[in-house]
Amino acid sequence: MEKIFEIKNVNLYYGEKHALKDINLDIYKKKVTAFIGPSGCGKSTLLRCLDRMNDLIDNCKVEGSIKYNDKELNQYDTLTLRSNVGMVFQSPNPFPMSIFDNIAYGPRCHGIKNRKALEEIVISSLKKAALYDEVKDNLKGSALALSGGQQQRLCIARCIAMKPDVILMDEPTSALDPIATLKIEELINELKKDFTIVIVTHNMQQATRVSDYTAFFMLGEIIEYNTTNELFKNPHNKKTEDYITGRFG
Amino acid sequence: MIKRKIIDSFWNVLTYLFSSVGIIVLLLIFIFVFSNGASTLSWNLITSDYNQTTYVLSYKDKYDGGNFEYKCKDDEYFSSYWGIAFTDTVNTEGVDSVIISYIDDHSPLLNGLLDVGNDNYHHLQVNQYVTTALLVGEEGNIISCPARKGAESMAAGFNRGVSITTLNLVDGGGGIRGSLIATLYLILFTLILVLPLGIAAAIYLSIYAKDNWLTHLLKSLIDMSSGVPSIIFGLVGLLLFVPMFNALVVSEGYSILAGALTMTIMLLPIVISTTKEAIDVIPKKIISGSLALGASQTQTTFKIILPNAIPGILTSTLLAIGRIIGESAAIIFVMGTQVQDHVLPNRGGTTLATHIYNLMGLENPNYKLASAIAIVILMSVLILNILVKLIGYRLNKFGRKH
Ligand SMILES: Nc1ncnc2c1ncn2[C@@H]1O[C@H](COP(=O)(O)OP(=O)(O)OP(=O)(O)O)[C@@H](O)[C@H]1O
Ligand SMILES: [Mg+2]
Numbered sequence: 001m002e003k004i005f006e007i008k009n010v011n012l013y014y015g016e017k018h019a020l021k022d023i024n025l026d027i028y029k030k031k032v033t034a035f036i037g038p039s040g041c042g043k044s045t046l047l048r049c050l051d052r053m054n055d056l057i058d059n060c061k062v063e064g065s066i067k068y069n070d071k072e073l074n075q076y077d078t079l080t081l082r083s084n085v086g087m088v089f090q091s092p093n094p095f096p097m098s099i100f101d102n103i104a105y106g107p108r109c110h111g112i113k114n115r116k117a118l119e120e121i122v123i124s125s126l127k128k129a130a131l132y133d134e135v136k137d138n139l140k141g142s143a144l145a146l147s148g149g150q151q152q153r154l155c156i157a158r159c160i161a162m163k164p165d166v167i168l169m170d171e172p173t174s175a176l177d178p179i180a181t182l183k184i185e186e187l188i189n190e191l192k193k194d195f196t197i198v199i200v201t202h203n204m205q206q207a208t209r210v211s212d213y214t215a216f217f218m219l220g221e222i223i224e225y226n227t228t229n230e231l232f233k234n235p236h237n238k239k240t241e242d243y244i245t246g247r248f249g
Numbered sequence: 250m251i252k253r254k255i256i257d258s259f260w261n262v263l264t265y266l267f268s269s270v271g272i273i274v275l276l277l278i279f280i281f282v283f284s285n286g287a288s289t290l291s292w293n294l295i296t297s298d299y300n301q302t303t304y305v306l307s308y309k310d311k312y313d314g315g316n317f318e319y320k321c322k323d324d325e326y327f328s329s330y331w332g333i334a335f336t337d338t339v340n341t342e343g344v345d346s347v348i349i350s351y352i353d354d355h356s357p358l359l360n361g362l363l364d365v366g367n368d369n370y371h372h373l374q375v376n377q378y379v380t381t382a383l384l385v386g387e388e389g390n391i392i393s394c395p396a397r398k399g400a401e402s403m404a405a406g407f408n409r410g411v412s413i414t415t416l417n418l419v420d421g422g423g424g425i426r427g428s429l430i431a432t433l434y435l436i437l438f439t440l441i442l443v444l445p446l447g448i449a450a451a452i453y454l455s456i457y458a459k460d461n462w463l464t465h466l467l468k469s470l471i472d473m474s475s476g477v478p479s480i481i482f483g484l485v486g487l488l489l490f491v492p493m494f495n496a497l498v499v500s501e502g503y504s505i506l507a508g509a510l511t512m513t514i515m516l517l518p519i520v521i522s523t524t525k526e527a528i529d530v531i532p533k534k535i536i537s538g539s540l541a542l543g544a545s546q547t548q549t550t551f552k553i554i555l556p557n558a559i560p561g562i563l564t565s566t567l568l569a570i571g572r573i574i575g576e577s578a579a580i581i582f583v584m585g586t587q588v589q590d591h592v593l594p595n596r597g598g599t600t601l602a603t604h605i606y607n608l609m610g611l612e613n614p615n616y617k618l619a620s621a622i623a624i625v626i627l628m629s630v631l632i633l634n635i636l637v638k639l640i641g642y643r644l645n646k647f648g649r650k651h
Contacts, residue, residue, distance in 0.1 A: 053541060058460055083543030093534040096557060105552070106542040155538070162542060 002029040004166060004196050005050060010064035012045060014057070019045050021220045023064070027213075029165075032188060032197045034207040034228065037217030038243070043200045046217075047168050050198065051085040052078050069165075083110060086159035088169040092151035094143035094158075099126075099135050102143045102154060106162045121161050128194075129157035130187050149180025156187065160195075167191065169199040173206065185210050204244055208232055216240045282627065286620030288339065293376060294424050294621060298590040299604075301422025303380075306362040306371050308413035317353045325350055326404035332356030333407065335400035339617075340378055340423060347379045347396040347403050362416065371418075378419040379403065384410025423615075425622055427590040431505060431598035435580075436573050438509035438594065439516065443569060446513065447520025448562060452550060454521070455528040456536075475518040483582030486511030491583055494595070503585035503597025511583050512573055519572070520565045527561020528554055563640050571633045574626055577602040586610070601626050 005027035012020035020042045027033050027050075035043040048054045049066060052073060066073040073081065083106065095102050103122045104112075112118060122139070126132035131153040135146070143154055152172060159167055169188075173181040188197060188210045201207050207214055208228055215225040216237075224231060224240045235241040317332035327334040332353030340346045352359050352373055362371045384392040386409050394406035458464040490507040494500040500507070531554060539549040555562075577600075585597035586607045592598050599607055605622050608615045 051541060053537065056537070056540065079543045079545055081543075082541055087541040089534055089538065089541075091534065093532070093538040095535060095538065095553060105539070106544065109539075109542065109544040109548045109552070158538075158542065 001031075003027065004029045004069060006065075006067040006070075007046075007049075008065045008067075010046075010049065010062065010066060012042075012049065012054070012063070013061045015059040019220050020049075023222055025215060025222060025225060027196065027198060029196050030192060030194075031212040032192050032199060032210050033213040033215065034211035035198065035200045035215050035217060036202070036204065036207055036243075037223075039202075041217040042220045043217050044170050047087075047170055047198060047200055049073075050166070050168055051082050051087055052076075053082075053087065079110075083162045084164050085166040085168060086162055086164040088152070088155050088159055088167060088172050090171045091175045092148055092155055094146070094151050094154050096142070096144055098140050099143050099146070099154065100139040103158050103161045106158060110162075125157040125161040128160050128191070129153045130183065130190070131157055147180070149176050149183060152176060152180070152184060153187065156184075156191075160191075164195065166196045166198065169197065171200050171202060174202065181206075204232070204246075216243060218243075279627075282620045282623045284620075285616050286618075286622070286624045289617045289621040290624055294618075295429060295625075296426055297424030298422060299424055299427055299588040300590050302420040304371060304416075304418040304420065305365045306413075306416040306418060307365055308358065308362055308416070311411050312357055314411070315353075315355065315357075317356065319351060319353065322350075324400075326400045327351070328404045328407035330408045330410075331358055333358055335379065335403045337400045338378075340419075345397065346419075347400045349373065349375050349377050349379060351375060362413070365415070373418075374420075378422075380417040380419055382406065382416045383414040385412045385414060387411055423618060425601065425604060425618075425625070427588060427592050428599045428601050428604040428622075429625075430592045431584075431589065432574060432600040434505050434592060434594055434598075435508050435512065435584075435600055436570055438506065439512040439573055440566065440569065442509060442513040443516050443520050444562070444566065447517055447565065448524050448555075448558075450517070451521045451524035451528060451558075452554065455525050456546070456550065456554065471518045471521055475522065477515075478578075479515060479576055480578040480582070482511055482515040483579035485514065486579060486583035500595040503583060503587075505584060505592070505594045505596070505598055508580055508584040511579050512576065515576075515579060516569045516572055519568055523565035523568065524558055524561050527558040527564075531557045560640050564637050567633045567637045567640075571630050574600070574629055574633075575602060576600070577606055581606060 003026045005025070007023055007025040007027075010020055010023040011018065023046060025046075035047065037043055045054070049062060050068075050073075054060045054062060055078060068076065068081070068085070095105060097105075100122055103125050104118045107118060107121050112121070123132065126135065131150060134150060135141075143151065146154060152175075156167070156172075173184050176184065185206060188199065191197060192212075199211065211228045213226070214228045214231045216223045216231065216239075218239060224235060224237045226236075231240065232244055235244060312331070314330045315332055317327075317329045319327045319329075319332070319334060321327050321334060325334045325336050333349060333356055334351035335347050336350040338346055338348045340348075352375060358373050360370055360372055362373060363369075364371045378396070380396050382394040382403065384394070384406060386392050391414070392406045392410050394403045396403070454464065454468065458467075486507055490510045491500075491503065494504050494507050495502070536549060536553060539553045540546070544552070580600055580603050584599065584603065586599060586603055587597055588604055588607055589596065589598040601622050605619045608619045608622075
């Protein structure tokens with residue numbers, strides 16, 4: 001199986017706070033990897049390492065090696081990296097502009113100006129994000145007028161428009177109702193044919209429904225990492241078992 | 250229980266009393282300004298020069314007299330002999346005078362009056378003031394028509410005269426055109442300077458600046474400097490900017506440019522803090538959303554941050570304009586108090602506000618003109634404030650809650 005990320009001995013500090021401790025993890029291509037664990041254990045932090053969004057935090061220091069496609073992450077320029085590794089945030093964050101402009105935003109920033117090309121990208125991205133049928137008559141309408149679930153799918157479409165290899169999702173359904181959540185989960189299952197997906201979730205069922213691999217975090221450490229099937233059926237570590245059976249956190 | 254009620258209502262009454270005193274005083278000021286200024290305020294006032302041009306004209310040849318016809322309005326008096334109508338009016342300085350309100354197209358006065366000063370023919374226009382006229386009658390008798398006798402006697406005098414020895418005319422004067430233009434210049438130059446500087450500083454402070462003691466110091470300095478009295482800025486302008494422009498040989502003494510620099514320094518804190526406020530309410534997740542798509546910080550600034558800060562920027566622009574219109578102390582120091590009719594950026598001049606200062610410093614303070622200008626100022630400030638409210642109401646996409 002092909003690795004897309006190779007994380008070796010990563011330690012991360014927010015000022016004095018040691019937020020990630022000796023992380024070792026491989027993330028596989030075209031698979032869905034889930035990060036689970038109690039609040040504050042460092043899931044989002046590790047996720048943000050993968051597209052170097054942590055660079056934006058003033059006092060954040062990363063040690064160790066993260067390789068993306070066999071090349072050190074630090075050697076990529078962040079603009080290229082982030083167009084290859086997209087991110088979907090916890091709560092939907094559409095830009096205050098039209099649906100069309102939201103999705104065309106990334107491609108435009110990377111120099112695509114041709115109206116026809118942009119239109120193609122917008123439509124195919126919306127289709128991939130299973131949103132096209134709902135908004136096709138209203139591409140000029142404000143993105144802020146969409147429902148929460150639609151907004152989140154719009155954000156996924158915005159990500160897809162960049163034609164990334166990897167999509168990082170930080171609790172993408174935590175702000176959504178069960179039906180919208182279900183739609184996103186179906187979408188993830190569809191998207192994993194084309195993309196590598198890393199998803200942070202607090203919902204065990206969601207992890208089992210969408211992911212191939214699962215990493216369990218506690219207090220900045222990875223306690224256990226395995227295929228989702230194995231980790232949930234047959235946890236090797238006592239802490240993992242306690243957590244997934246709900247006896248903890 | 251009852252005692253508490255009494256105490257409560259006592260404080261209530263006191264509060265109402267004091268606040269109504271404040272409001273009544275404000276109302277009285279408005280009433281004073283409007284009752285004094287409203288009659289003087291006119292389009293003519295806004296478009297005419299402050300300094301008067303006086304003409305001494307004559308029509309030496311004997312004129313046989315036409316039989317002009319004109320349907321007078323109520324307050325007009327027509328001389329059918331010369332084809333000219335007069336009206337009683339109050340000039341921009343508040344003195345009773347006679348104004349030319351109509352000239353017949355075939356009247357000999359239209360282009361036939363000789364300017365005694367330069368021997369050119371004078372083109373007579375309506376809205377010029379007549380101070381005195383000396384005419385010669387059929388029998389060679391002198392007919393004197395001073396303005397103080399009114400338009401009726403002026404028209405009657407003209408009907409009896411066959412030639413005009415002297416006609417003293419006053420064109421314009423007492424207007425605020427120059428001050429208005431100087432104010433607009435000052436606003437324009439100040440905005441050209443203060444907006445780019447202020448917006449750039451606000452973007453730097455809210456987006457790029459590291460969170461350290463220097464930034465904190467800067468922020469508190471900015472907050473503090475909005476409380477500095479404007480006369481201090483005037484001093485800075487007088488000691489720094491006026492000599493600076495003089496050294497650059499663009500100006501001699503006072504100048505509007507120095508005024509604009511002074512106002513820039515004074516308004517920078519306001520522009521920075523309003524713009525910064527507008528930037529700070531843009532949700533962080535939208536900015537990270539842009540960066541996470543691989544947009545650069547510059548692209549994010551221009552495509553996400555600035556467009557969403559526009560209501561704030563507009564608000565700060567309007568606030569700045571309001572402050573410029575209302576400012577006097579700082580401007581007197583760097584632009585002087587001499588009212589100019591030919592306004593140049595590298596010369597001094599008065600804004601509307603300092604025009605009032607000039608008027609009130611005259612030997613006979615001109616309350617009427619001052620009040621008229623005050624109305625113009627109050628109206629502009631009122632309109633600006635309404636606009637600010639409207640913008641805040643219409644364009645604020647995120648609200649102040651986030
Ligand atoms: N910007 C930051 N500055 C300082 N400390 C931070 C910052 N972001 C996170 N931390 C700390 O790092 C630790 C890990 O945070 P992280 O957000 O990665 O947790 P998480 O596993 O995503 O939690 P949750 O499930 O609640 O989202 C927490 O203790 C948190 O307080
Ligand atoms: Mg998190």
